[in-house]
Amino acid sequence: MLTVILGKVFNHLSLDSNSRLTIISTHAVIGTLVILVAGIWDAVNHIQNSPEFFWSDPHIVVYSGVFMVAIASIFSVNLLMKNSIHGILKRGMQLVIIGSVMQIISGFGDSISHDMFGIDGLLSLTHQPLEIGIVLSALGGFLIIKARQNSNLKAFLPFSIVTFLLITSWLGFNFALYFGHYVQCIPIHLIFSSGCSIL
Template structure:
């Protein structure tokens, strides 16, 4: 059925569905990128030799490709509707940062070899994931309410999980002492690291739990579902790759 034969309500639902597809692709891409990043962190902690073409990096940048694809879908759909809302602007900004981070990371590895947990390309990369996932979650809430009257539970999980993982990765970079390499020492001061970890992780968990519950209409089990997905993802990317555990 063409857009000319659709009723206004059908047209809104149709465009909302396309938007939701783009948001989900962005969120899943960030999730894949965050999972690859967590795997990469595990390799750093184990002091495994790596290059830019290491397998965790391949997973990470496959996720980046999904983010770019989702962003293109969202941008083209927005152009068709004649309005680019703020969540999509956030996603586009995050995607640009993500695309820029790749060449920077490649150049950094080429120049200095193994890098630490905190480095300029890693900071740009994680920042881009936070911005993109925040935009995707906001967009899911906005267009999900149009298509379904309220965001569906799977959308909340898909939207919340990558943002939580990316934000946790940012906290890790500023609280763990694994950024001292032969060329640079980006390790945070111990007092600052303890303060960041002690204050930020509880706040982040409370924020995610409260937001998940609120978006789900205070329905039972939403916080447990998001938390369980977070734990499962960390197990797959941090514990399973570690042969010492």
């Protein structure tokens, strides 16, 4: 049912494959960057002890980025169903899809978590799967751009690399908190101290 509706929408849009690949890669990368910036904003809100609920301003911006990645994912599904795509391009689109699904599921889990427990920290059962999904989407966007670097996407390649490195660093820092949780409570990591409450 959903695929029929999407098929009609895409036929109506009548975009060629190159245009769709541009939409997929740019939405995957820019959406990831939006999520990262809003995640940092959310961490700043935590240090200011702002009231925590799911539909806070930073969360709305985070899930706007998730929505952008979901659009990329929908376009990816459509292209993979209608065309014979192989190699790095196919792998990139698959990563965008998997990353988007992880973000959406984790988003619903995060909403339930906030309803049940209120404030959370950087380390939670919903944040890390969400962040892994973001990394996968950023990597997928990069691979698509890499595969199409002879097209108009070539200029976007450095931006996609920096975005992937930034979001991977963010995920790495958060995972490091699991193993060095005492470090996060020292003054230099004060901005992330809300994570201490859930360890």
